[in-house]
Amino acid sequence: MSGNTPGMDMTTLSALAEPNRMHIVELLRDGPLTVGEIAERLGLRQPQASKHLKVLGESGIVEAKADANRRIYKLRPEPFKALDAWLSSYRRIMEERYDKLDDYLRELQDKERQ
Amino acid sequence: MSGNTPGMDMTTLSALAEPNRMHIVELLRDGPLTVGEIAERLGLRQPQASKHLKVLGESGIVEAKADANRRIYKLRPEPFKALDAWLSSYRRIMEERYDKLDDYLRELQDKERQ
């Protein structure tokens, strides 16, 4: 089997919650990059970049392809798919109607307050 | 103005990355709940529930409606919309083609390795 979309991993969120790692992910959105390139663009020292990439790798967000000396990192689709699937169970809450009802109730409360 | 969908807040992710808070959010997905109800269902002590709800509130994930002694908490749609908007910029990476190309490159590399 090849294209499975498992449940969301909590480590996905904690990995993305760190600003430097989020920044790395946003960089990789435009294509694979080398550790050195990532470190340079983020103004990080190389060891920190490696550490953050390790965390991202352990949560499956990123994978590396060895190329001699270098390691080319890129995003893996699975965690994003899982996050999207999880988020979809909140579609009802994101609906427009939800907001309207909310505003309506808020108005009522404001009026009652006087 | 009423229906704005601002950019994603990093605190959304860190708030959700804590297991108890994620659990609270999943509970509230099915409807508003009282602090006591939340604490009871999660096996938390009341102060911890309040603390987690405070964090969720500060990141805008949750809001409370006062009802005498009690505070009824419910989800706010905005952070979920923002997360969805952010995720949508990764749709290309989630595409099926991405996986296929990936597998293809992997095959090539495996063959070259011999």
Place this chain on the structure above:
DNA sequence: AGGGAATATTCCTGTAAAGGAATATTTAAA
């Protein structure tokens, strides 16, 4: 006014995690 219920806040402690600096590892090239 006083008491009790529901919730919030404070203080303390332990722990996980991020950054800095140094070092180890791997690989290509001379």
Place this chain on the structure above:
DNA sequence: TTTAAATATTCCTTTACAGGAATATTCCCT
């Protein structure tokens, strides 16, 4: 086989944060 470049790992220190216990606050009721 030594050297240098790219990356990973280790050790140390500091800080953020979660839980526990106690206390403060707010509100209703009598």
